[in-house]
Amino acid sequence: xxxxxxxxxxxxxWQRIVVPLQGDVTDETAAxxxxxxxxTIRDTSAAGLVIDVTGMWTMDSHLCHVIANLAAAARLxxxxxxxxxxxAPIAMTLQTMGADFRLAQTALTLEDALERLxxxxxxSELEPxxxxxxxxxxxxxxxxxxxxxxx
Amino acid sequence: MTDLRGKPPGGPxxxxxxxxLSVLARYVGTARAQGILLRARxxxxxxxxxxxxxxxxxxxxxxxxVGELESRKAFAELTRAASPKTVEAIEIDVKIEADIARARLxxxxxxxxxxxxxLILQKLATVVSELARNQVLYAGGGKLVIRPCSSGRxxxxxxxxxxxxxxxxxxxxxxxKYKSRSGLGLGxxxxxxxxxxxxxxTGPSGTRIEVEVNY
Numbered sequence: 001x002x003x004x005x006x007x008x009x010x011x012x013x014w015q016r017i018v019v020p021l022q023g024d025v026t027d028e029t030a031a032x033x034x035x036x037x038x039x040t041i042r043d044t045s046a047a048g049l050v051i052d053v054t055g056m057w058t059m060d061s062h063l064c065h066v067i068a069n070l071a072a073a074a075r076l077x078x079x080x081x082x083x084x085x086x087x088a089p090i091a092m093t094l095q096t097m098g099a100d101f102r103l104a105q106t107a108l109t110l111e112d113a114l115e116r117l118x119x120x121x122x123x124s125e126l127e128p129x130x131x132x133x134x135x136x137x138x139x140x141x142x143x144x145x146x147x148x149x150x151x
Numbered sequence: 152m153t154d155l156r157g158k159p160p161g162g163p164x165x166x167x168x169x170x171x172l173s174v175l176a177r178y179v180g181t182a183r184a185q186g187i188l189l190r191a192r193x194x195x196x197x198x199x200x201x202x203x204x205x206x207x208x209x210x211x212x213x214x215x216x217v218g219e220l221e222s223r224k225a226f227a228e229l230t231r232a233a234s235p236k237t238v239e240a241i242e243i244d245v246k247i248e249a250d251i252a253r254a255r256l257x258x259x260x261x262x263x264x265x266x267x268x269x270l271i272l273q274k275l276a277t278v279v280s281e282l283a284r285n286q287v288l289y290a291g292g293g294k295l296v297i298r299p300c301s302s303g304r305x306x307x308x309x310x311x312x313x314x315x316x317x318x319x320x321x322x323x324x325x326x327x328k329y330k331s332r333s334g335l336g337l338g339x340x341x342x343x344x345x346x347x348x349x350x351x352x353t354g355p356s357g358t359r360i361e362v363e364v365n366y
Contacts, residue, residue, distance in 0.1 A: 059282055090273055097337050
């Protein structure tokens with residue numbers, strides 16, 4: 001059954017889809033994930049899919065297979081997939097086992113993955129002084145008293 | 152595993168300072184180690200304190216000098232120094248899909264208790280996950296036993312046994328040509344590649360796989 005616990009967020013971001021996998025993904029959760037992601041791709045005509053495995057503590061051959069299948073299905077729908085954030089121990093383990101991820105592209109970080117999918121960021125320098133200009137001792141006190149009166 | 156404790160458990164004075172100091176010293180140096188231990192002992196003086204309370208204080212002390220990851224390792228080592236036989240065999244009945252996750256989490260626990268590296272943890276968790284999945288998918292359930300190797304060798308021992316119909320195409324699987332319906336066909340072959348010792352007996356009355364992972 002699909003419950004709150006076994007759902008993974010499917011995030012829409014600049015016509016791309018980002019799926020952050022986290023913790024221990026059971027077979028059941030993985031099955032729901034494939035379903036959710038493919039539906040979201042169809043509904044949003046996403047230009048790319050990122051599967052971020054940074055938060056995963058382990059990946060076995062079954063989960064690899066599910067992800068590889070998902071990537072292959074997404075490609076059939078015209079959406080390229082990039083897998084990112086694999087930890088060194090997981091990478092070493094999958095390599096030793098002989099798991100094959102050739103169907104999907106891989107990237108080190110989420111930033112790299114989005115870049116592969118044509119998203120480039122323009123980061124403007126944030127002057128620390130500007131951001132906190134308003135925070136003089138007086139404004140902090142008045143904000144605090146405002147918060148108090150609002151209670 | 153060697154018993155680092157000089158005194159019998161529960162005796163006067165509790166834990167052996169020398170064993171704790173040698174662990175602490177590896178993380179923060181001898182001088183700081185002595186300071187941390189002295190302070191912990193002083194703070195707990197006159198109060199009935201359990202071993203784990205003392206260890207918690209020691210880890211707090213270590214944490215102010217090293218990072219979170221290191222302090223966790225220190226915690227594992229201190230726990231081991233305090234009670235060398237805390238890590239015992241874990242037995243898991245594997246019947247349904249949810250048991251696969253339970254089994255690999257048990258493997259993680261045992262690795263953390265032994266203070267193994269992240270890579271070894273990953274290897275063992277994967278091995279256990281593969282064995283458990285095969286039992287659920289093909290044998291209608293089975294049993295897994297994870298335990299540290301006997302006679303003080305630095306390795307972990309996993310035995311998976313089931314009463315299923317056996318693996319009929321074992322040579323094909325081991326040659327790497329086989330593709331299963333639910334995975335990459337890597338369950339058994341992958342397990343073999345990840346382990347330092349691998350033995351398999353299979354027949355119509357069931358399958359028994361014995362694996363060792365060194366750490």
